[in-house]
Amino acid sequence: MTKPSLNPLAFFLIIIALLVSSPESRRNPFPGKHSRLLKPQNNLLNADNYIYETRYFEQTLDHFSFHDLPKFPQRYLINTNHWVGPSRMGPIFLYCGNEGDIEWFAANTGFVWELAPRFGAMIIFIEHRYYGESMPYGSRNEAYKNVSTLAHLTAEQALADYAVLITDLKRNLSAEASPVILFGGSYGGMLAAWMRLKYPHIAIGALASSAPILQFEDIVPLDTFYNIVSNDFRRESTSCFDTIKKSWDVITYVGRKVNGLDYLAKTFRLCGKLQSSDDLFNWLESAYSYLAMVDYPYPSDFLMPLPAYPIKEVCKQIDNLAEGVNILDRIFKGVSIYYNYTGEADCFELDDDPHGMSGWDWQACTEMVMPMSSNKNSSMFPEWDYNFTSYAEECQNEFGVTPRPTWITTEFGGHCIEDGETGNNVTGAHHMDLRAATADDPDWLVEQRASEVKIIKGWIDDYYTTMKTVVNM
């Protein structure tokens, strides 16, 4: 058998751009507070066809040290219906779970389900530790109790989980020779890319979609992300962009007036009182960022139930109201597309995380320090600069932990990936290439998927050729 050589070109299929974050320095670069992070109740796609068995693996909590710690049950979803088995070295498609319930990702990663039969592949979705049902210490409350219990929520531990689980599974099935292909989107895509880098003996390739592995330190300009989100709105309508850009000053101005916060709460139909304009800023900024992530050409239900081309719909609301309508009402109508497309919500909770601690917030306060800023000239978001000192202070206050801002690049690299390696990026919406095919897919997406299939087929063919050579030696 062979250790396959790294093919960085095929390996890094990255959309750096489509990372989402709320503007406060360390909050939620990934779906968190203002998204549901739940298994969709009524998935608009054919998720019912994604049949799997749910299993649990007794996982080591700390792979890199030897404390006397309890193991935890790691959930994974498995489908072997199309697998051609170990004797024919049937491939294994492994989705690297990200920061949420794994069933949610399984339902939104149709590409893997559609691809598996063509390759005679087994499908495995592994849930990320500390998310969904894969909780150390028996429950989410216990796992999220304090620094000591949260300590082992890190990307390296998650990668080791995947390595240990898949190695054990392959051994039990006598499928050691079956090649493994990794899949992942967003943070899961980062994990897929990093896993291929760190565990080349375990996986022969990785499709890392929308994986912002370069969004660390000073590798990409700090204002890139919000510029791209802003451009998504400007492309739909300049006036929409301008209205949003102006709205922040209006909110600030109104908020400072007597009873101004109450007025804002009423205008935006908040369920509770508004403590400060900043909280409203966060809520709005999240909506715009997430909209850019899921700006699919068809109705979808990934973060929220949404119409096709949701940014276009938001801008329609903002632009098309009668001339006399004030700017705040326009904004409210716009973001209602995101927060209330089904019309079911009577009022809105700005903070729907009752525990006050989300897993991604912890990760952002430890390893996932992704510096971002909003550029006065090119962004529609409020201007702000990145400030690590205040970022670290917030993390100390909330978790009692000090972030390690240079760790990820030390552990996984990133500074020296030359332009060529990110040249054949996937472009499009967040996770889009990983979603199930639809009749509304634009041509570039169809072509992109075809090219990905070809690359994956190439990896597997090369692997089989090498294996035959070794066997015949």
Next chain:
Amino acid sequence: MTKPSLNPLAFFLIIIALLVSSPESRRNPFPGKHSRLLKPQNNLLNADNYIYETRYFEQTLDHFSFHDLPKFPQRYLINTNHWVGPSRMGPIFLYCGNEGDIEWFAANTGFVWELAPRFGAMIIFIEHRYYGESMPYGSRNEAYKNVSTLAHLTAEQALADYAVLITDLKRNLSAEASPVILFGGSYGGMLAAWMRLKYPHIAIGALASSAPILQFEDIVPLDTFYNIVSNDFRRESTSCFDTIKKSWDVITYVGRKVNGLDYLAKTFRLCGKLQSSDDLFNWLESAYSYLAMVDYPYPSDFLMPLPAYPIKEVCKQIDNLAEGVNILDRIFKGVSIYYNYTGEADCFELDDDPHGMSGWDWQACTEMVMPMSSNKNSSMFPEWDYNFTSYAEECQNEFGVTPRPTWITTEFGGHCIEDGETGNNVTGAHHMDLRAATADDPDWLVEQRASEVKIIKGWIDDYYTTMKTVVNM
């Protein structure tokens, strides 16, 4: 800049064979109890020419989790006398410290010192955590206190130490573009090989000498190591081999007699009482194994002060005594070459580790589970089989820890390294190619070093070529 492709042929310069272990399942596969593990008092080589500055780096204790743990001072030795500096991208030669005082390895790795001026390279020797002066928790006693304090003595943490330290050092010197070449012997060689695998963005190549990275699980036959040691003795003299092979039964027989253990203690000039024949077995087996490791063609002082070709000397003692001399006296004369070449010892302590806990024993009881057996037919050592259950029980008893026998191959691979990749192994004594050149070096060693220099030069030249291309783009 580029991420260099892995060149497995040049990368794995491995002597699987020259791993040393005492026969009990988990004891000391590497120099430990019966070697000095100290900086040599009177180094026979030109160690005085190895000039360095000693520095300390404030190191993170747990890179992969976020407990609130104290940092520790990591010692490193640095020489920049020959370095051509950051503007010329002068290379950095980094020795990955192994299980002992780093000054000891610096003194016994002449190759790196001799090579640096030719390459205009900086030299750095980093000490491995929990060894020498690089102690967490303020002192060796505190660091070695219990499972909880020893928990972070693992290879992955050590590799991350090296990555963090060298990244910080390069940044401080504005030498981010300087290529790093890794060096290491034995366990340090394993670390060098694994570091190149796990941190390709940090090091462009690794010279891993005598690095038994395949001595895990069932990758190599379990009896390989002791067969090779045995053959080293048989090659010198069949009767020497036969005498040693017979001696175990004699010791067992004598030990069972009334006052037999006292008789053995007297024969082998032990300082204290002999508790069981097994303790004597260990002592003798260690001597034979270490002799195979350091069977250099010139006098040396690595584990112990020894003459040139020490196995030849041992066998001379065993073979050449008058016919009437009994087998135990022959054996004692033989191993005295190893334990008492200077003639200074009046008596011998079987266990010279007063703390009862060595760092390597901990590592062997956690990650470094290297299964070995001794084959009745081909080995001169007592016969024994590998038994993980009893191995794990011993570890529970001594450290309260359960070994993870499949972890190293999961983390670093090994099962699928085909024969071709280990084809250009270095052959020779333990660490031999890393030692300073001497007039007594055999031709193969001179050629081997020349070939290593050529390979390293190739890595550096390729790197410079790529850098120029990137700069000109």
